[in-house]
Amino acid sequence: MKNNVEQKVLGLNGDEAVAYAVKQADVDVVAAYPITPQTIIVEKFSEYVANGEVNTEFVCTESEHSAMTACLAAAATGARTFTASASAGLALMHEMLFVTSGCRAPVVMALANRALSAPLNIHGDHSDAMAERDSGWIQIYAENAQEVYDSILQAFRVGEHLDVQLPVIVGLDGFTLSHTLERIQVLSDDDAKKFVGTRELPMVLTHEGKSVPYKLDPENPMTMGPIALPNYYFEFKRQQEDAMKNAVKVIQQVHDEYAVLSDRRYGDGLLEEYQLKDAEIAIVCVGSTAGTVKTVVDELRAKGVKAGLLRIRTFRPFPSAGIAEALEKVKAVAVMDRSMSFGGNGGAVFHETRHALYDADGHPFLVNYIYGLGGRDTSPSQIRKIYEDLQKIVQTKQVDELIKYVGLRG
Amino acid sequence: MSRKDKSWKEVSPAGVCWKSSMTYLTGDWKTYAPVRDLEKCTKCLLCTLFCPDGAIHWKPEKGDIEFDMSFCKGCGICANECPTKAIVMKIA
Numbered sequence A: 001m002k003n004n005v006e007q008k009v010l011g012l013n014g015d016e017a018v019a020y021a022v023k024q025a026d027v028d029v030v031a032a033y034p035i036t037p038q039t040i041i042v043e044k045f046s047e048y049v050a051n052g053e054v055n056t057e058f059v060c061t062e063s064e065h066s067a068m069t070a071c072l073a074a075a076a077t078g079a080r081t082f083t084a085s086a087s088a089g090l091a092l093m094h095e096m097l098f099v100t101s102g103c104r105a106p107v108v109m110a111l112a113n114r115a116l117s118a119p120l121n122i123h124g125d126h127s128d129a130m131a132e133r134d135s136g137w138i139q140i141y142a143e144n145a146q147e148v149y150d151s152i153l154q155a156f157r158v159g160e161h162l163d164v165q166l167p168v169i170v171g172l173d174g175f176t177l178s179h180t181l182e183r184i185q186v187l188s189d190d191d192a193k194k195f196v197g198t199r200e201l202p203m204v205l206t207h208e209g210k211s212v213p214y215k216l217d218p219e220n221p222m223t224m225g226p227i228a229l230p231n232y233y234f235e236f237k238r239q240q241e242d243a244m245k246n247a248v249k250v251i252q253q254v255h256d257e258y259a260v261l262s263d264r265r266y267g268d269g270l271l272e273e274y275q276l277k278d279a280e281i282a283i284v285c286v287g288s289t290a291g292t293v294k295t296v297v298d299e300l301r302a303k304g305v306k307a308g309l310l311r312i313r314t315f316r317p318f319p320s321a322g323i324a325e326a327l328e329k330v331k332a333v334a335v336m337d338r339s340m341s342f343g344g345n346g347g348a349v350f351h352e353t354r355h356a357l358y359d360a361d362g363h364p365f366l367v368n369y370i371y372g373l374g375g376r377d378t379s380p381s382q383i384r385k386i387y388e389d390l391q392k393i394v395q396t397k398q399v400d401e402l403i404k405y406v407g408l409r410g
Numbered sequence B: 001m002s003r004k005d006k007s008w009k010e011v012s013p014a015g016v017c018w019k020s021s022m023t024y025l026t027g028d029w030k031t032y033a034p035v036r037d038l039e040k041c042t043k044c045l046l047c048t049l050f051c052p053d054g055a056i057h058w059k060p061e062k063g064d065i066e067f068d069m070s071f072c073k074g075c076g077i078c079a080n081e082c083p084t085k086a087i088v089m090k091i092a
Helices: A014-024 A039-050 A064-076 A087-102 A145-160 A189-196 A233-262 A289-302 A320-327 A348-356 A380-396 B046-050 B077-081
Strands: A007-012 A029-032 A057-060 A081-085 A108-113 A138-141 A168-173 A182-187 A203-205 A211-213 A271-274 A281-285 A307-312 A314-316 A332-337 A365-370 A403-405 B032-036 B056-059 B064-067 B087-091
Touching: A007 A014, A014 A039, A014 A108, A014 A145, A014 A168, A014 A182, A014 A189, A029 A039, A029 A064, A039 A057, A057 A064, A064 A081, A064 A087, A081 A087, A087 A233, A108 A145, A138 A145, A138 A233, A145 A168, A145 A182, A145 A189, A145 A233, A182 A189, A182 A233, A189 A233, A271 A289, A271 A320, A281 A289, A281 A320, A281 A348, A281 A380, A289 A307, A289 A380, A307 A320, A314 A348, A320 A348, A332 A348, A332 A380, A348 A365, A365 A380, B046 B056, B046 B077, B077 B087
Parallel strands: A029 A057, A029 A081, A081 A108, A108 A168, A138 A168, A281 A307, A281 A332, A332 A365, A365 A403
Antiparallel strands: A007 A182, A138 A314, A203 A211, A271 A307, B032 B087, B056 B064
């Protein structure tokens, strides 16, 4: 029985899908600075503002650092707040990302994932987001523009949840998702608005001894973002970790509620398994490449190869328990990373995935594939080759090279 | 840091101050404390204006100034600015 609501179909690219979702989410303040491949988001949204289609205060700032600062300040007044960025723009926000998560301001950001300079490159990879791994932001990565739209609506609910109160990044691969037109189903404005609801505020104890909603309010003055010396700073950081742990459940709940509404489901909201139940070999990846992997999995399954995919939708909080459970019976796993951690043990997704399996019984062989840096295309034939490598590892019970590079010359 | 300090489960989120700054006695920080020579002091009140912590008060009922040692950090600005050198800094 279907109990999902009526939806309409639009032709939107990923950036436009973000703008459309933000329009429906009844956002109070948007502050942003343009940067490729995110620019369409704010361009499109500024059209909504100019046309009077939204009741949003749109702030054009002189830099991304200022954009993030404006968002934090807006969120501090209790406003629902959104921004968008990419690459160098996110890097310039770096300082304020920590201040925002530390102030527990649930700002939502669309991040059109792009490579970092030098050399200068405007195309897609995950270097920007992975560099902000420890900034205290929830990170959700979408596979396609449909999921981008859905995830933005969910992100407000997740970040603003009273058990969470954290900022959220929704990542969409630069150009592959940001600029590619897709057929997208959208909720009606009413259904979207009802789903997102209004922002709830937690109660805090102020210096006047009153318990009041956490927002800047002349009637109930409070000090936000004060100094915390060695005797207190640590306690606040521990609270952020607790909020991340709470986010695991909240992301699933919000995802499930949305799935009933829209009839669209992305695994359990944290991890999406594809042909993984009986898989002997599997790929773990993040973002749009999962679409290519699914195509190759279908081909291999048709030939009787037990290939599967585990797509990580939320990199922060990292769903370690689910990963261990999903992969412990697989014989060989290739983890794909679209960024590098120079001098480390492969990419960030590999670190985490390998760590998640350390205590699992009879864990699989694990190898890392660095791919698609600076927007380099990753083809089905390259994915096929990865599965062939995994088959060889299963046969020989040996990993000859731990970290490999996909499509790299030489 | 003491056992009285709140645990991470008890503190307000995001470092919102749950106590007034009046309860945070910064006078504990000082190494040196101002000592006034009553004979040299002309009660010009320049020290009350220069004190960055507002820790020197004019008390009209006494017709004199008073140092609030709970908030005096011992910076020595009062001693430096005193035109008659009536204030000297001594180990607290």
